[in-house]
Amino acid sequence: MPSNAQSWVFGANDPELGRGLNHLPYTCFLDEKGKRRIAVGIGACLLDLKAASPLIPQHLREALSETTLNHFMGLGPAAWRELRTVLQFLLSRANRDRKVLEAALVPLHDLPLELPAAVGDYTDFYASRHHALRVGELFRPEKPLLENYDWVPIAYHGRASSLVPSGTVVRRPAGQRLADSSPVFAPTEKLDYELELGFYIGQGNALGEPITIDEAENHLFGVSLLNDWSARDIQAWEYQPLGPFLGKNFCTSVSPWITPMEAVNSLKVRAQPHQNGILHYLQNEHLETVNLNLIVQISTTRSRRAVLAPMQVSQSNSRGLFWTPEQMVTHHTSGGCNLRPGDLLATGTISGERREQAGCLLELTRNGHEPITLPNGERRAFLEDGDEIIFTGWSQTEGQMPIRLGECRGTLLG
């Protein structure tokens, strides 16, 4: 199959959709009975993998007829590649036998989508050095980057129960914060988004058996856009000494689309060398990082009333991340911690080198002290009720269909 092959499905060759044969992202939709169905996106359609079952290799059918992808994720890269190869042929113009497939195609338009995997554990890294440095400048100007940063892929365990699919309404959390010199319990006044990528684990590992850096790529299944909503005032008051807790766990929005690593791998670029070197267990000769353009947009109550399109807030790119997805997997398991299929490893806020490439308002507005002005004239220090935040991401190789990640959206109730 040539890498720029065309598909016979409606919209599949449309660069604006970015869901061609070289993409084939996974998702989950609800059928007429309200039951979860695993599907693959192609152009303006979903391919229902249960309905397409007769065309799928027999040993994969059971896993793909389940209500989550977890079983299939656990089958490993040979199974993922096999399905991908089969689907790329079936959906290509070279295939003339389309009857079963046509019956398994569902038009996408307003179909509500769900997260295709059940996430057992969710981990959030801090892999953008630009972000860590600029946040550090705000709170520790004398020593912005802590001495461990260049050595340890810093991360914390997030909350799995409050992961929600893109489109779910987000409620402004109340919590403790320091007001003058004493704490109060009140709705947060510093609600922020965090632009992130979330990598899903495919095959897991047994407790006590680390995944080496050479093996790590075989454990990565795919990637989604993720918004780690954060209440900065709650976080600032609670986070010492055990890290963020209620400032983060009220909601994390995730795109219902998982772009397979096979689609992303063609977009990889060499990771930048680290000035201080890298400890041996995180090092090999082919460290690569994903190269995705990322955009944050906002629409506000006022902008929607004026029928304005969403307004761009910032633009970033994942190629500047300090740690690769493989390094995150290896570090996470290096002490023996077990990962399970469907676990989610997010990057942390992805900020570019320049200040306007920041992936959150904390950086863009310097903790609210320098509000930004939106294209319609509104100002924002932090988010206001009614604001909708939209993340998009895409990448393109010369002569290929662009790959557009599934959007991640969320509107603040109000």
Added chain:
Amino acid sequence: MPSNAQSWVFGANDPELGRGLNHLPYTCFLDEKGKRRIAVGIGACLLDLKAASPLIPQHLREALSETTLNHFMGLGPAAWRELRTVLQFLLSRANRDRKVLEAALVPLHDLPLELPAAVGDYTDFYASRHHALRVGELFRPEKPLLENYDWVPIAYHGRASSLVPSGTVVRRPAGQRLADSSPVFAPTEKLDYELELGFYIGQGNALGEPITIDEAENHLFGVSLLNDWSARDIQAWEYQPLGPFLGKNFCTSVSPWITPMEAVNSLKVRAQPHQNGILHYLQNEHLETVNLNLIVQISTTRSRRAVLAPMQVSQSNSRGLFWTPEQMVTHHTSGGCNLRPGDLLATGTISGERREQAGCLLELTRNGHEPITLPNGERRAFLEDGDEIIFTGWSQTEGQMPIRLGECRGTLLG
């Protein structure tokens, strides 16, 4: 049923076992086919709740025939009380109709037990002020207790995948630590235990709908002993600014026994008032805390060779905890975070007021600088390979059978 009623089951009235009619802890065992079965402990036996099904109220049977307790936990306190009342009668001497029950009783002795609930999310608090203060003295002598401690029930998200039942062998993790002035990757040299209680959530709450302090007790299902194994050197190097990660997530041992809150509630004592006051959302008129005596024992390769009984390392009590289980539930959900049936909220290390009541070696040995001497003459700064750590806990009310929590054990491979 009088509160000191006797049971006809073997061992049920033996105070050394501490599993009388006033206890009835839940657990899970594997049947001959290796299938998980939910059971209740009584004396020297387990009551297999699936086999006892004909005697159980019909609307509870389905939940109790499942392979985990999660469904039953979600039914709420009326269901839990109903089952408890029925079992207390059936297992009492007043009941003469014992045929079905006898067939459902399984002798306990060496039956391997499993965790009876599937834990979706695991949270670890820092609820012992004595512990926080003494750890603070080690690392920040000028300011041992951070200013948020007396206001915020500090906690972090732990790792659910690496929760293991008591008895599982624990492997010494490798990880990054600072050696002289540069980091190395090597096996931890500061492996420690943490004496904790873990509270299981019964009914959950919907995302965005906090549980008030008055409602919180209806969401607590039961309690288990828990050992949050910690690698202090890894933790010290990685924990800034996002909290503990690999220093904790390599393994957490949990007793397979869950003591129901109904059994624990009779042991509660009034919580100590806080000098600074308590913010309104965490306050009501009947704040109570559980009153359990807790003991840490060690057996070493040498002590086992000499056929010595496990040696006591320290003794503590949960009544000194600064935050109650209800306050933990309310704080956890106060920003809208959802809890699910089977989620686990642990207390953090439970240390008493005096130094010898410390719940971990970090405190007992002042970060290894003052090794302790065990009764057999061995010294310990931190744990050595082959060491087994055993937690036990019990409580007693005048004229009642004592309630003994299920043990939590773990041996370091080596």
